[in-house]
Amino acid sequence: MSTPVPVAVTVNFRGRDVPLASVSDQRVVSALTEMGRNVGGLLAPVRCPVHHKAPSDVRLHVDATGNADIRYESCCTKLRDAIGKALG
């Protein structure tokens, strides 16, 4: 088992991007916490085949319509490819 990658979740709420921690609707918080955990789990085993690095600074941003967008830092395009495959 790999350790899940920490995922920072932000939400667009009334036109502003806010951290999930400041959302008061517990249904939203628990759904998005779960989503972040899933992404972190999927990314846990992913390493760059060239540099053997994991993605860092992983962010899951959910816009006002509920679309999720994943952003992260990667050492190179090989890691981006590996992440794209892992997330399907």
Ligand SMILES: [Zn+2]
């Ligand atoms: Zn790399």
